[in-house]
Amino acid sequence: MCGIIGFTGSHHVQDILLNGLQRLEYRGYDSAGIAYFRDDSNHISIRKTAGKVSDLRAVCDDDNESHCGIGHTRWATHGGVSTTNAHPHRVGRVALIHNGIIENYKELIAKYNLAPQLKSQTDTEVAAALINKKYDEFNDPKKALKAAVNEMEGAFAFCILFREDPGKIYAIRNVSPMVATFAENAGSFIASDLTAFLDFTKNYFVVPEYHLLTLSNDGIEMEDLEGNTVEPEYLTVDWDVDAAEKEGYAHYMLKEIHEQPSAIEKTIAPRIKDSLPDFSVDGIDDSLFENVSDITVIACGTALYAGMVGAQMIKNRFGIPVTCAVASEFRYERPVLNENSLVIVCSQSGETIDTLAALRLASEYTKKTLSIVNVKGSSIARESNYVLYTHAGPEIAVASTKAYTSQVAAFYLIAIKLGLVSGKASEPRAKEFIETLKTVPNMIKTMLGYEDRVAGLTKRMVNATDAFFIGRGLDYQIAMEGSLKLKEISYIHAEAYAAGELKHGTISLVEEGVPVIAIASQSNVYSKVISNIRETEARGAYVILISKDPEVTDPSICDVHFHIPDVPDEFTVFEVIVICQMLAYYTSTGKGIDPDKPRNLAKSVTVE
Numbered sequence: 001m002c003g004i005i006g007f008t009g010s011h012h013v014q015d016i017l018l019n020g021l022q023r024l025e026y027r028g029y030d031s032a033g034i035a036y037f038r039d040d041s042n043h044i045s046i047r048k049t050a051g052k053v054s055d056l057r058a059v060c061d062d063d064n065e066s067h068c069g070i071g072h073t074r075w076a077t078h079g080g081v082s083t084t085n086a087h088p089h090r091v092g093r094v095a096l097i098h099n100g101i102i103e104n105y106k107e108l109i110a111k112y113n114l115a116p117q118l119k120s121q122t123d124t125e126v127a128a129a130l131i132n133k134k135y136d137e138f139n140d141p142k143k144a145l146k147a148a149v150n151e152m153e154g155a156f157a158f159c160i161l162f163r164e165d166p167g168k169i170y171a172i173r174n175v176s177p178m179v180a181t182f183a184e185n186a187g188s189f190i191a192s193d194l195t196a197f198l199d200f201t202k203n204y205f206v207v208p209e210y211h212l213l214t215l216s217n218d219g220i221e222m223e224d225l226e227g228n229t230v231e232p233e234y235l236t237v238d239w240d241v242d243a244a245e246k247e248g249y250a251h252y253m254l255k256e257i258h259e260q261p262s263a264i265e266k267t268i269a270p271r272i273k274d275s276l277p278d279f280s281v282d283g284i285d286d287s288l289f290e291n292v293s294d295i296t297v298i299a300c301g302t303a304l305y306a307g308m309v310g311a312q313m314i315k316n317r318f319g320i321p322v323t324c325a326v327a328s329e330f331r332y333e334r335p336v337l338n339e340n341s342l343v344i345v346c347s348q349s350g351e352t353i354d355t356l357a358a359l360r361l362a363s364e365y366t367k368k369t370l371s372i373v374n375v376k377g378s379s380i381a382r383e384s385n386y387v388l389y390t391h392a393g394p395e396i397a398v399a400s401t402k403a404y405t406s407q408v409a410a411f412y413l414i415a416i417k418l419g420l421v422s423g424k425a426s427e428p429r430a431k432e433f434i435e436t437l438k439t440v441p442n443m444i445k446t447m448l449g450y451e452d453r454v455a456g457l458t459k460r461m462v463n464a465t466d467a468f469f470i471g472r473g474l475d476y477q478i479a480m481e482g483s484l485k486l487k488e489i490s491y492i493h494a495e496a497y498a499a500g501e502l503k504h505g506t507i508s509l510v511e512e513g514v515p516v517i518a519i520a521s522q523s524n525v526y527s528k529v530i531s532n533i534r535e536t537e538a539r540g541a542y543v544i545l546i547s548k549d550p551e552v553t554d555p556s557i558c559d560v561h562f563h564i565p566d567v568p569d570e571f572t573v574f575e576v577i578v579i580c581q582m583l584a585y586y587t588s589t590g591k592g593i594d595p596d597k598p599r600n601l602a603k604s605v606t607v608e
């Protein structure tokens with residue numbers, strides 16, 4: 001929910017912090033700030049402001065030779081958007097940035113009478129005050145930090161400067177993500193994710209929970225809470241800086257829409273051998289898919305909608321019982337799982353706290369936990385017993401696109417493997433399906449050719465206050481993702497509806513000019529959906545039809561028609577969703593909105 005970065009080394013710290021925050025801004029952009037040891041003295045300077053990193057740059061002076069500091073870009077949780085509530089927060093001899101939520105901050109204020117020291121409405125400042133209080137007590141940064149976090153409840157990733165310790169950054173996390181690295185001839189870095197320091201190195205390690213880091217110009221010391229030294233486990237990222245840049249596209253979202261063919265290619269190619277799914281590269285053997293009594297797919301948002309498409313395939317094609325669960329609901333319900341339950345957890349970031357909590361709960365019942373994750377070494381990846389990485393590369397835009405289609409492709413590989421292992425799929429049929437899956441990148445490339453036509457709908461969309469995405473069967477699952485895309489970046493109230501359900505009430509909202517995106521790609525219910533479309537057309541809807549029809553001869557059915565090439569019904573998702581993604585993108589930009597940073601949202605929801 002927030003972006004944090006720290007650096008100490010041989011480079012001018014202000015540039016590193018500001019550039020790093022620019023990379024992390026997709027995580028939150030309500031306010032931003034930096035703190036650094038001015039000219040390497042023990043004076044800590046702080047510059048912060050409401051607004052974006054570009055606004056922070058404007059308030060930073062560059063007449064300092066400082067080499068150690070921390071930076072933060074905020075997604076407001078406790079306390080509104082203001083300069084006072086912006087991080088870093090300084091209390092006494094401590095300056096601190098934080099990503100997470102301290103659940104018991106009010107109790108801590110009361111217990112230690114911290115209120116007189118507080119200027120903001122944030123839980124973060126309470127954390128700074130508590131650490132400072134412990135620092136006054138122990139006069140030792142590590143002891144102070146251990147004592148303070150021992151009293152905190154909730155998710156946190158802290159980077160802290162202690163005034164008497166110039167050149168050093170202390171850090172510790174619980175749940176909220178943090179990675180770190182030491183780069184020769186640069187120094188020590190720590191951040192919410194590695195895009196912040198990718199210019200300097202591709203090597204990084206995930207900071208384990210409740211391990212205390214001391215970063216200095218010479219390297220990074222890590223110890224557990226008992227004081228035992230722990231060696232970092234370094235990983236190497238398999239994409240480079242360009243992948244994290246816009247490469248000439250107007251926005252990350254448009255770039256990532258166009259990256260989908262390669263994202264899917266990279267995700268499926270390593271898992272296909274002799275036209276059959278093979279997960280040996282992931283260390284997953286067939287035993288995971290044997291004796292499966294039931295399947296539960298757990299995720300949030302777009303990842304859940306990808307899971308729903310996967311579940312539809314597993315259920316309809318192989319008759320295997322599958323349920324899909326909203327992670328934030330699942331984690332508070334009584335799980336109906338047993339040791340033979342297969343739980344598939346899906347998450348682009350691998351850090352969504354609700355999904356992580358749901359995985360932890362499911363893990364109490366079954367060892368068959370498989371995660372589909374895009375970020376290597378993320379919490380969900382590390383805590384599931386099996387992980388299937390999508391190789392979509394960094395997805396920076398808040399609105400997920402290439403991760404969604406890569407997740408669906410991963411689910412399709414799993415579905416075919418389940419079919420084969422359960423004996424419900426013949427090898428020839430499985431090979432036929434996989435051969436079709438290999439053509440998906442080309443299907444998407446064909447759909448990208450519609451970009452100008454979709455952009456031409458902008459003027460019809462920008463003034464809409466409501467929009468409906470309707471479909472039946474798999475098209476209804478696709479409609480859910482299409483609807484989320486539009487509403488989250490254009491602020492138009494969009495709903496996905498089972499086409500046959502519309503007449504049971506909601507059609508009362510359909511009036512002159514209301515856009516209805518009608519998806520009619522499933523052969524077995526095509527004529528039914530056309531009837532439903534006519535019902536909306538009769539009430540003045542502006543119908544955008546997406547179907548396999550070569551052309552629509554009856555103009556009364558729709559206002560605009562997008563023909564999609566005739567592929568097997570299970571594969572239309574890859575065609576239809578590209579049109580929905582582009583419709584959302586152009587509607588957003590048509591309204592003057594930055595689709596990469598929609599209001600109120602952040603890329604990874606690491607707080608409840």
Ligand code: AGP
Pocket residue numbers: 300301302303346347348349350351352355398399400401485488602603604605
């Ligand atoms: C999708 O466009 C949204 N940004 C959001 O729904 C997202 O899919 C959801 O928060 C889940 O994120 P995750 O895949 O990183 O777990």
